[in-house]
Amino acid sequence: MAPVLAQALTGAAPAESAAMTRHAEPTIATIVRELAAVADYIAHLNQEIGALRANELCRERIPSAHHELDHVVDATASATNIIMNAAEEILGSDSTSLEDYRDQVEARVLTIFEACSFQDITGQRISRVAEALSQLEKRLSRFVAAVNARDLATPPDCEEAQRQARRETLLLHGPQDADEAIAQDDIDKLFG
Amino acid sequence: MASLELEVGAMALDLSMPILVVDDYQTMVRIIRNLLKQLGFEDVDDASDGTAALAKLKQRKYGLVISDWNMEPMTGYELLRHVRADENLRSTPFIMVTAESKTENVIAAKKAGVNNYIVKPFNAQTLKTKIEAVCGA
Structure with missing residues (x-):
């Protein structure tokens, strides 16, 4: 050069x-x-x-992924509410006869089965998000290699920098993979 | 649900004590409320973050706080430190129930004075055991 x-x-x-x-x-x-x-x-x-193809990413892929994830959140919340309602109704049943109680429980269990069908739809939506992320990863990787990109020491976005600082100060790591997470048994030993 | 009953007699647990559940995820509040109800606790209150919880704690004496870690604007970890720094609140039993499962989180919480720590997802038996350990002594 x-x-x-x-x-x-x-x-x-x-x-x-x-x-x-x-x-x-x-x-x-x-x-x-x-x-x-x-x-x-x-x-x-x-x-x-x-x-x-940044315009396509910003205009279609990323908004579409947001949209899919919003649907997943709504569907899981809705299913959880239906399942919890059914469970609470079973626990709060005031049936006086065994037969009546069984009918009530069977009806609620059927509702729970139906609510669990959300998993099929959310699974498909999450697959689409994963595909979009995979595309984004491929394109960014190619771009990074092509321009020999180097990261700034701190995020250029002030809000992102503040969020990062908050995460570090308040130990906000979120859920860990199983091989990185401390087991409940090990925690219990600490509290002996 | 006999298996979930607390050993009230042996552990001298007060089932009438008010419990404050702090979590920004309403489904989790509902789950913990139901579990506590099954354990026999009737007086269960909730707050959606540390700031709201602290305000409630200053208005009423709670027998136990069960708090998530990751909330905004005030986290459960900050709430714990506020509680332990407050002369009127510092003796309140505090259990962290959280998805934060790094060792450094557990150690930080212990240093800040948490009484017990439960990693999500958890089961009813774990919650029962921790409540007995923290409040039954």
């Missing part, structure tokens, strides 16, 4: 840059070559930005 371009892209210190170029004053030919390299690089970047 051309030295001038290399400095611009790698962030080389001025001293290093000077060392690279001090042996000779740049000639017109060198400058033209470097400008051609810069133009090639910009064309390459342009192609990679296009391949990212």
